[in-house]
Amino acid sequence: MIDFSARKLLLAGVIAAVSVTAGAAEMATKPEAEAMVRKAVAYLKANGRDKTFAEASKKDGQFVDRDLYITIYTTDGTVQAHGANARMIGKNTLEMKDVDGKAFIKERMAIAAKKAPFWQEYKFTNPVSGKIEPKAMYCIPEADLVLCGGVYLK
Numbered sequence: 001m002i003d004f005s006a007r008k009l010l011l012a013g014v015i016a017a018v019s020v021t022a023g024a025a026e027m028a029t030k031p032e033a034e035a036m037v038r039k040a041v042a043y044l045k046a047n048g049r050d051k052t053f054a055e056a057s058k059k060d061g062q063f064v065d066r067d068l069y070i071t072i073y074t075t076d077g078t079v080q081a082h083g084a085n086a087r088m089i090g091k092n093t094l095e096m097k098d099v100d101g102k103a104f105i106k107e108r109m110a111i112a113a114k115k116a117p118f119w120q121e122y123k124f125t126n127p128v129s130g131k132i133e134p135k136a137m138y139c140i141p142e143a144d145l146v147l148c149g150g151v152y153l154k
Contacts (some may be wrong), residue, residue, distance in 0.1 A: 004042075026128070028068030030119075033138045033149045036063060040070045040147045041140050049080075049145075056081035057089060067128045073146045075112060077105045080145065084127040098123040099132055099141070112141040114137075126152045 004111040011118040030087025040063055044052040056063045059081070077094030093105045104122035111118050117140045124135045129152075137150035 002089075026066055027154070028066050028151045030136065030138070030151055032065070033068055033136075033151050034117075036065065036068060036070060037138050037140050037147055037149045039063070040072070040149070041142055044142060044145070044147070053089075054082040056083055057086055059083065059086075067126055067152055068149055069127070071148050073105070073109070073145050073148070075109055075146060077109055108137070108139060108146065112139060112146040115141050117141075121153070124150075124152075 005101040019138060040052065043055065043063075044091065047055075053072060055061050056072055058064065064083040070081065071088075073079055073093070076092065077096075078092045079088045079090065082088040084115060094109065095103065096105045097103050100123060102122050104120065107122075108120055111120060117138070120137045120139065122135060122137070123132050125131070125134075126133045134153040135150045136153055137148045139146050139148040
């Protein structure tokens with residue numbers, strides 16, 4: 001028979017395990033990011049730029065899921081759509097740097113010039129936690145646009 005203090009310890013362990021599992025389930029995964037970016041590219045091809053930019057910028061739209069959202073840039077680094085921060089739309093972000101000084105948008109556009117899907121890592125503020133965290137961004141270049149969606153790495 002388990003005594004009262006052992007039961008409390010066991011219960012605390014179960015609660016901790018459930019909390020960790022629940023927290024992990026709340027964060028988007030790399031396969032989910034890839035699928036969402038592919039979905040955004042298909043939506044762009046079917047509906048055109050204006051409708052895609054508007055839909056991708058809706059915080060409650062189909063291109064926002066937990067900490068995963070779509071950002072669309074022109075190849076000069078200007079934001080056309082942003083699922084987490086509408087204030088970024090229309091801004092040229094080419095010179096933007098992360099907390100380590102990495103010019104991640106400039107790097108992103110250089111990689112996008114190769115016209116192939118890619119992953120890129122940098123640090124960014126997680127809109128769910130409000131903390132600066134390591135992030136991996138999946139991007140697909142499409143004509144003069146780059147459609148991206150990222151996941152926060154733990």
